[in-house]
Each structure stands twice: as C-alpha cells, then as structure tokens.
Amino acid sequence: MSTIKQEAARCLQCKKPMCRLNCPVDTPIPDIVRLFQDGKIEEAGEMLFRNNPLSAITSVICPHERNCTGHCVLGIKSSPVEFYRVEEYVSRFYLETFTIPDIKKNGIKVAVAGAGPAGLTMSMLLLLDGYEVTLFEAQDDIGGVLRYGIPPFRLPRDLLKMYKDILLRLGVHFRPNTSLGSNITIKDLFPDGYKAVFVAAGTGRPNRLGLLGETLGHVHFAIDYLKSPETFSLGKEIVIVGAGNVAIDAARTAIRKEHARVTILNYKGEDDMTANRDELEMAEIDGVQFIHYAQTIRILDNAVRCVRVVKTENEDGSVSFEEDYSDVFDVPADSVILAIGQGPGADLKTGNVQLTQRGLLDVNEWGETSRPGVFAAGDIVTGPRTVVEAVAFTKKVYTRMKEYLNGLDSNDPEEWTEDL
Numbered sequence: 001m002s003t004i005k006q007e008a009a010r011c012l013q014c015k016k017p018m019c020r021l022n023c024p025v026d027t028p029i030p031d032i033v034r035l036f037q038d039g040k041i042e043e044a045g046e047m048l049f050r051n052n053p054l055s056a057i058t059s060v061i062c063p064h065e066r067n068c069t070g071h072c073v074l075g076i077k078s079s080p081v082e083f084y085r086v087e088e089y090v091s092r093f094y095l096e097t098f099t100i101p102d103i104k105k106n107g108i109k110v111a112v113a114g115a116g117p118a119g120l121t122m123s124m125l126l127l128l129d130g131y132e133v134t135l136f137e138a139q140d141d142i143g144g145v146l147r148y149g150i151p152p153f154r155l156p157r158d159l160l161k162m163y164k165d166i167l168l169r170l171g172v173h174f175r176p177n178t179s180l181g182s183n184i185t186i187k188d189l190f191p192d193g194y195k196a197v198f199v200a201a202g203t204g205r206p207n208r209l210g211l212l213g214e215t216l217g218h219v220h221f222a223i224d225y226l227k228s229p230e231t232f233s234l235g236k237e238i239v240i241v242g243a244g245n246v247a248i249d250a251a252r253t254a255i256r257k258e259h260a261r262v263t264i265l266n267y268k269g270e271d272d273m274t275a276n277r278d279e280l281e282m283a284e285i286d287g288v289q290f291i292h293y294a295q296t297i298r299i300l301d302n303a304v305r306c307v308r309v310v311k312t313e314n315e316d317g318s319v320s321f322e323e324d325y326s327d328v329f330d331v332p333a334d335s336v337i338l339a340i341g342q343g344p345g346a347d348l349k350t351g352n353v354q355l356t357q358r359g360l361l362d363v364n365e366w367g368e369t370s371r372p373g374v375f376a377a378g379d380i381v382t383g384p385r386t387v388v389e390a391v392a393f394t395k396k397v398y399t400r401m402k403e404y405l406n407g408l409d410s411n412d413p414e415e416w417t418e419d420l
C-alpha cells in the first residue's frame, strides 16, 4: 500500500478536477493536496474544516467510489488517487490540535434539534460565527447515526468524543435525553428568546414489512439492533431482510457479536444491490451469506418464508422483478432483522410546520419550512441519504438562516409565533 505522501504525489492537479466536481460538499481537493505537499498541514486542516466541519468523519465513511475517488481521471486507466486517506489524516490532526479561535459573541440564541451530522454541522457553523446554541438531543450523547447506527469497527468513536469536546469548548448548551416535540415544543422556544430553530431529527423510525410475524419476539429492526447490539441475544441462525448499507452493517455486527451464521435475503440480484461495493466485499470476507432473488412473505417462529423472484430484461432495455408464488421456500432463523428503510420518527411533533406526503419536513431549496424562523436539513428533509449530503445541505441552509437572523429587526416574532 502506498503512503499518503505517495498518494498525494500522484494527484495530477487537474484544471477541471472531476473529484471536486463530484464531491457533494465541493471539497477543494487540489488545494488541499498542494498544501499537504508543501507541509502546510494546519492550513490544509483549517480549509477542510471550514468547508466541511465533519471532514474527519466523511473521509472515513463517505461512499468514495461514488464521489471523489470514483471520478479521479487516473482511475480510467489505472488506480485513482485515494484522496480520502490524505483528508482523513489532515482532518484528524486538525481536530486533535484544535484551538478555539477568538469569537465575538452576538448574543443571538438559536435552537438545534438533533445532534446527528446535520445538527452538529449547524451547531458548529453557528458557534464559530458567535451565535448562542442550545442543542437538543433525544439520545444521551451526540452523533445520531454516527453513534447509534454505524458500527464502531467502521467509524472510531474517539472522533465523536473530539467533536463533543470542541462543541463544549465553543460554548454549546447541550441538552441530552431531550426530545423536541414531547415536553418542549418548537412553540415554546420563541418566547424564551430563541430567534431561529433548526430541525435535524433524521429518520429514526424503521419501515415495516407489513407481514404476518413481524411482532414476534425474535424479530428486530436493524436500526434498533445497531443502537445497542450488546443488549440483544440473537442465536446462531440470523436472517436479515433487506440488502442495503444498513442490512450490511447489521450483518457484520451480528457476525462479530453473536458468532452466528448470518444470511441476507436480497429481493434483487447481486448486481442490483444498493450497498457500497467495498462494504459488500467486506461482508463477504466476514462470512455473510446471501440469498438473492428472494421475497419475504411471512415470518414464522423459526424461519423466514420466501418466494423466488424472477428478473426479466425487457425489450426496451429496462428490467422488472416479479415474485413466483409457485416457488416457496423457508430459510431457518433463530432471529430475524428487518432492514428495509427508515422514515421520520413519531416523536417529532412539529406543530403546524408542513410535512410532505412521506412525513418528512417540507422545505424549500434553502431549508426554510412553512413557518418563518424554522429551518431543517438532513435526512428529516431528504429521506435517508449520506453524511456528506446532510453536511452540504446544512451549509446551504445556514447561509439563508444567517440572512434571516440579520434581517430580524424588520420582523415581529410575536406575530408569527402565536399560531405555531
């Protein structure tokens, strides 16, 4: 394996860097590489952090093959530059040596609900610009999916500790175990002097299959399992329904925790799987079994009943999938884990802030909800996506929120908080 210096040296410094153009958060990759090569690691770290406060995390868990690495021109004929390795080193160094800059406080209070990637990004941007931030989090610590979803063997938890430390040093007021929308509602915030609210509550509610057997004692939702795998006891035969990234994380965790045989049931074929290729490869290395073209139709006490799915390539080039109910089979299971997507959590009561048909928060392209002063970003707006996309959208929302806060003198908050 090359060293990160050798990797940086391979960068061609393209005039039109395809890596940067395909990075959702527009990381100035050639500039970072140049600074790194010139030994200006603090400057490179500062540039990364200011562009993407979570670069120490995205460098580790971004789907690089879809973003920077996947678009490096060197990849056309040989191996692409693995910029994320340079980014990880520089970003971690920056966090480890972070010094609080001089910040002129402006005394303006903003509430942030949700301490996942979107809420963390917004909190840091606000604090660095002198705003006073209260961060409400339903769980007992920061991170969102970074802590309660992505397994530690993929994302080291010391990174979250460093972020929490930075937030506290920047002066955040952190309210853990506090769900906005239960005891405290959005409506309660404005009379206490908050001038804006940012909602970043993610999509923490697992989708249901809607099949018989789903309430049985040996059936669990993947995101519930991943929250605290140590509290589950799953037996020796574990079947996972669903084949996306969440299913892969649950499978790889179960193999490690339970020393079990883990089988993933995939509705489509191997090539149609949505999970990242490198994650899939590692799942195979770990020993996860796959049954492709299998549709679950019922969960039994000790098995998952499936029918075979048939893939057809149509004349117009499209493909379709159809269940063949004459081909039924059972897959033995001590436990079943369901990983078929997520939606917004039920505990977020947003008053009359408008929702979409899917129950997500309805916002315009700047993250403004139907209520003045209430903004939103991250999965609660887009549905489940990626960390870097949550950061990118949050940055955009922040620019609009700042404009809003700057123009507040001309608004009369009393007028519009009444009916929230």
Ligand SMILES: Cc1cc2nc3c(=O)[nH]c(=O)nc-3n(C[C@H](O)[C@H](O)[C@H](O)COP(=O)(O)OP(=O)(O)OC[C@H]3O[C@@H](n4cnc5c(N)ncnc54)[C@H](O)[C@@H]3O)c2cc1C
Pocket: 061, 062, 063, 113, 114, 115, 116, 117, 118, 119, 136, 137, 138, 139, 142, 143, 144, 145, 146, 149, 150, 178, 179, 180, 181, 200, 201, 202, 203, 204, 223, 226, 245, 246, 249, 345, 347, 348, 349, 377, 378, 379, 380, 384, 385, 386, 387, 388, 390
């Ligand atoms: C298992 C799993 C693996 C993933 N792997 C990757 C990956 O490898 N790479 C990648 O880029 N993306 C990955 N993702 C997707 C990525 O984690 C999400 O897109 C990202 O976390 C979204 O950030 P968010 O801040 O919008 O939401 P979240 O991370 O969900 O954070 C929302 C936070 O809000 C809190 N909250 C909820 N309701 C309330 C309330 N009413 N009041 C206060 N707080 C509240 C929640 O407790 C949570 O902490 C993965 C997702 C899952 C589930």
